[in-house]
Amino acid sequence: xxxxxxxxxxxxxxxxxxxxxxxEQNLGHDTMYWYKQDSKKFLKIMFSYNNKExxxxxxxxxxxxxxxxxxxxxxxxxxSLELGDSAVYFCASSQAPGAYEQxxxxxxxLTVT
Amino acid sequence: GQNIDQPTEMTATExxxxxxxxxxxxxxxxxxxxxxxHAGEAPTFLSYNVLDGLEEKGRFSSFLSRSKxxxxxxxxxxxxxxxASYLCxxxxxAGNKLTFGGGTRVLVKP
Numbered sequence: 001x002x003x004x005x006x007x008x009x010x011x012x013x014x015x016x017x018x019x020x021x022x023x024e025q026n027l028g029h030d031t032m033y034w035y036k037q038d039s040k041k042f043l044k045i046m047f048s049y050n051n052k053e054x055x056x057x058x059x060x061x062x063x064x065x066x067x068x069x070x071x072x073x074x075x076x077x078x079x080s081l082e083l084g085d086s087a088v089y090f091c092a093s094s095q096a097p098g099a100y101e102q103x104x105x106x107x108x109x110l111t112v113t
Numbered sequence: 114g115q116n117i118d119q120p121t122e123m124t125a126t127e128x129x130x131x132x133x134x135x136x137x138x139x140x141x142x143x144x145x146x147x148x149x150x151h152a153g154e155a156p157t158f159l160s161y162n163v164l165d166g167l168e169e170k171g172r173f174s175s176f177l178s179r180s181k182x183x184x185x186x187x188x189x190x191x192x193x194x195x196x197a198s199y200l201c202x203x204x205x206x207a208g209n210k211l212t213f214g215g216g217t218r219v220l221v222k223p
Contacts, residue, residue: 055209098209099143
């Protein structure tokens with residue numbers, strides 16, 4: 001039983017393309033997150049939604065647009081992909097915002113060529 | 114902002130003990146997490162400390178000193194499967210944002 005799932009697991013695409021990553025959690029959590037982990041392994045928060053409402057919006061290019069159709073799903077759309085977008089993107093969820101354990105999805109390795 | 118520092122890499126022998134230190138500077142501190150991340154996999158939760166002291170959970174223990182801005186993760190009776198990165202992360206009361214350190218890669222040798 002997968003708690004937090006992401007698709008696709010790998011994504012190879014060319015500069016300038018638009019792509020989406022999907023995330024779903026079946027834990028009944030209210031809060032979901034997108035993180036980016038770069039080649040130096042730093043894990044940085046990008047966005048967070050609580051009950052479909054955006055609560056964290058870090059300084060990321062506006063080419064990145066999250067969407068939460070319901071509290072079990074959080075998708076990430078990226079326009080006009082650049083080389084620097086190459087990274088592993090992790091989705092996560094928690095029971096509520098704040099000091100709660102976060103459950104991470106398996107990650108999506110994005111490679112922009 | 115928040116500064117979170119932890120060593121980049123540590124090596125230890127199977128069966129031994131390793132202590133991973135984490136220092137942080139932040140205002141509005143609301144707790145410190147430790148996560149384990151095996152290569153190519155997702156981070157998984159290990160511990161959460163918000164009060165000073167030691168929290169023990171099997172072979173792993175985590176310590177926090179709020180006044181010193183310091184935490185450590187203690188791994189006892191090391192096993193080969195403990196080879197992984199260990200991420201220290203701090204959460205502030207305002208903003209609900211978890212900020213991670215760069216991680217400490219632990220290599221367990223036979």
